[in-house]
Structure formats: C-alpha cells, structure tokens
Amino acid sequence: MIHFKRILFIFCLTLITVVVGAQGLIEKRSSFYGFTGTSGANIRQFNSLLEERGLSPIRNRYRSYGLGYQSRINDFLIGFELSQHQSKTSDFDDFQIKYRTSRALINVGYSLTEEGKFQLIHYMSLGMGYLNFQMLPQNQVKNLELFLLDPKEGFILRKNDIHKGTSRFGDFLTEIGFQASYDFDLPGRKESLEILAKVGYSFSPFEGSWSLNGIAFDNAQAGAFFRVGAGISLPDRNFFYKDATIGISLIRGVHFKSPEKFNSVLEDYGYQPLEGKPSNWGVRILGETDGLLYGVDVFNLAMKGRASNSQDHSLNSVRVYGNVGHKFFQYKNFALGAMGGVGFGNLRYTLSSKNKPDFPELFEERYFDGYLRSSGVMFKPEALVEYGLPMTKRKFFDLVFSASAGYELAFPSYSLGEISMSEYMSGPFLMFGVGVRP
Numbered sequence: 001m002i003h004f005k006r007i008l009f010i011f012c013l014t015l016i017t018v019v020v021g022a023q024g025l026i027e028k029r030s031s032f033y034g035f036t037g038t039s040g041a042n043i044r045q046f047n048s049l050l051e052e053r054g055l056s057p058i059r060n061r062y063r064s065y066g067l068g069y070q071s072r073i074n075d076f077l078i079g080f081e082l083s084q085h086q087s088k089t090s091d092f093d094d095f096q097i098k099y100r101t102s103r104a105l106i107n108v109g110y111s112l113t114e115e116g117k118f119q120l121i122h123y124m125s126l127g128m129g130y131l132n133f134q135m136l137p138q139n140q141v142k143n144l145e146l147f148l149l150d151p152k153e154g155f156i157l158r159k160n161d162i163h164k165g166t167s168r169f170g171d172f173l174t175e176i177g178f179q180a181s182y183d184f185d186l187p188g189r190k191e192s193l194e195i196l197a198k199v200g201y202s203f204s205p206f207e208g209s210w211s212l213n214g215i216a217f218d219n220a221q222a223g224a225f226f227r228v229g230a231g232i233s234l235p236d237r238n239f240f241y242k243d244a245t246i247g248i249s250l251i252r253g254v255h256f257k258s259p260e261k262f263n264s265v266l267e268d269y270g271y272q273p274l275e276g277k278p279s280n281w282g283v284r285i286l287g288e289t290d291g292l293l294y295g296v297d298v299f300n301l302a303m304k305g306r307a308s309n310s311q312d313h314s315l316n317s318v319r320v321y322g323n324v325g326h327k328f329f330q331y332k333n334f335a336l337g338a339m340g341g342v343g344f345g346n347l348r349y350t351l352s353s354k355n356k357p358d359f360p361e362l363f364e365e366r367y368f369d370g371y372l373r374s375s376g377v378m379f380k381p382e383a384l385v386e387y388g389l390p391m392t393k394r395k396f397f398d399l400v401f402s403a404s405a406g407y408e409l410a411f412p413s414y415s416l417g418e419i420s421m422s423e424y425m426s427g428p429f430l431m432f433g434v435g436v437r438p
Helices: 002-021 045-054 142-147 260-268 361-365
Strands: 028-040 061-073 074-089 090-092 096-111 118-137 154-161 169-185 192-203 223-234 246-256 279-289 292-308 311-331 334-354 370-390 396-412 427-435
Touching: 028 192, 045 427, 061 096, 061 223, 061 246, 061 279, 074 118, 096 169, 096 192, 142 260, 142 370, 169 223, 223 246, 246 292, 246 396, 279 311, 279 427, 311 370, 370 427
Parallel strands: none
Antiparallel strands: 028 061, 028 223, 061 074, 074 096, 090 096, 096 118, 118 154, 118 169, 169 192, 192 223, 246 279, 246 427, 279 292, 292 311, 311 334, 334 370, 370 396, 396 427
16 A cells, blocks of 8 residues: 555645646646557566577567546646556467556656647656566466366466555656647537657666566566557637536545355355455546536456465456536535446456466476456446535646445456356445546
C-alpha cells in the first residue's frame, strides 16, 4: 500500500503546484483519449541465458494500449496515463515465453503552441508499474479438475503483483517525450475530436529495480516509443459553458459477491478457499456537456490467499467500461445523475509455488505455476451523487467527491474450466471517488 500512496501523493503535490502557478491565467483545456503504439526492449540477461543454450532470443518488440487524461491551464498541463504493454510471443519447445507490464504515470508538461486547434507539448512523466514474465505451455489445460490435480504447467514471475491488488503497484518509472494533436470540430457539439501522436522514451531510473529470480528485466519497462490515439477535448473557447468539463477521479469500490461455487471446488481438491469479497482501486474519467455525462471507468478487483503450505493463489478481474448518462439534478455544487456502462472484463486465476529457484535452475526445472483465464462482456447501470468543492477563488478546479451504487451483469458464462463464474462477476457494487474537475 505504501508504493501506491506515493503516486497519489505525487499527483496531489503536482496538481497544487500547477493550480497555484495558474492564478490569474484564463485559458483552460481538458481532454481524454485512448492510444496504442509500439516500442522495443532487449531483455539482455535472459537472452544471454538462451544464447548459452543455443536458443534464439525472445522478441524485442512490445505493443502498448492505454488511456489518458490531460488538463491544461494556459501553457502548463498535468495529466495521467494508465497503460498495458504486451510483448510478442516467443516459442520454445512446447512452451510460450512472453511478458506484459502495466504503468500508471502522472504527466507534467508545457505547451509549445498557443491555444488553438493544433497542440505541441513537451512533457515528462513519473509513476509506478507492474511486471509479469511467464513461460507456459502452448496448449494449457482447460478442464478445472485436471488443472487442480496437476497445476504445475510452467512458471510465472511477477513484480508488484496487481493480481493481488492495485495497491501493490510500485518501483518508479519515468518517461519523456513530445505530443502533437489536432482538434476537429464536431457539428453541433461543444466537444472536439482530438487526434494525437506521441514519441519519446520510457525507462526505469533505478538499475535493478525490476530483477526477478536473479535476472534483470528493467528493459521490459523501457524503450523508445511511438503512439497514436484519439479522444475528446474541450478547447478554451468552450469553457464559458458552465456544464462543459472533463474531470478525473481515483475510485475505490466494494463488490458484494464472493466466489462460493469456485471455493467449493477448491476445497474438494484440498486447497484453501479465497476468503472475503473483492474490492477495487481504479480511475474514472467523466465528461459533462449540458447535463450529458460520458467517460470511461477502469478498475481492478483482486482476491488473494494461501492455497496450501507451498502455494499461493489469486483471483483477479480487470473491468473497462464506456459510460454514458445524464445529470438530472444540480443545486449549487451538489448533483445527482445516472449512467449506464458497457465494457470488457477478464477473470484470471493463478496458482503459484511460494519457493522457486533463481535462473538458470528455474529455466531448467520450469514446472511450478498454473494459470486459468476467461473474458467477456460487462454491463452496468448506476446512480451517481457528487459534490464539487472549488479549490481556488477563481474556480479553476473543483475537488470532486462522489459516490455511486449500481449492479454489474456479466455475459457470457466467464468459465474457469467448466465452472461458470458469471454469478460471481455479476452483482451489486458501491463505489467512492475523489478527483479534480476544471
């Protein structure tokens, strides 16, 4: 939890600095966007291990996907990006080797252009991340009973394991780059369509921060990148509208379903059940124009525990929603609204050995951990209550407190093996948030 609090502290400190420095300035702009791109990373030590055995190195390219938010006051801006980075798969005998990383970064930058349709920004980022490196069979066991009888299919190595909770994000990451974007007017709307491109370099500032079992994987979090994206922006010329704004919040939620059916199967095969109910940390980006609400939610649910004397297990789910709704009541800074969301969810169960040797022994022995995965479509209706507290006399930003309640519906069955998990994935939730809104 300490690692996660650091990024929250840095976000608040940077925001206060920008807001204080913006007193007397009048030009504002906010936007949110999605992006994809490519980068390269040579995992040198692991590739040397493969080379010593006469094997080809793993592929040095990875694909990035992410979501971002930016708010600008005059020439200064602050933003946030949440991204996933997935390597290409390398085959070895009957195994597949690949890695993936996640990053949460706060961006601080300066615009090199005046406010207008074209934007050129120089920025730097600071944040934290997660790393997963795995070597698993090409044809994994799909039957849950066979999996629980013999779960040791390969090995999975994780640093700052968010499968056990988002609060495990850690180890500083940095990024520096340039962003160019252009706004296209949308007929009859105050919003604009933003098309953007980003180029720069990602790296870990502290050597050895991403070592796993005797090998450094720092380069999995590094590399020159090129990304393109699209989103929604609100230029300064539209900010005189009271109800035209885009904000971002950190959200914390509780879900009222436990995996009872799955736990009974685990107990039948001699494993400890997963106790309690899942909770989440996530990010909500919410825009509003004349009472119309729109935006994106991303949050991560996690359960963890001891499976046996020699094994741990986790049950994890990431949800990504696109939301649309309406604010039907507002009195001063208090508001009520309702939204509906449609999105994607996954469900991942990991059964891992507590004690794995370091490389090269780990590479030779291999059989330690197992992994099951499912995915599908999610739906949710929710009611929203919020209160905005102005942070400055000129009301450049509001500090927004929110609470929402709703119900999630999972489709189709979200099967782990032959066990349907849709009952666990569907259920009521209560969510609280705190954030900023221009």
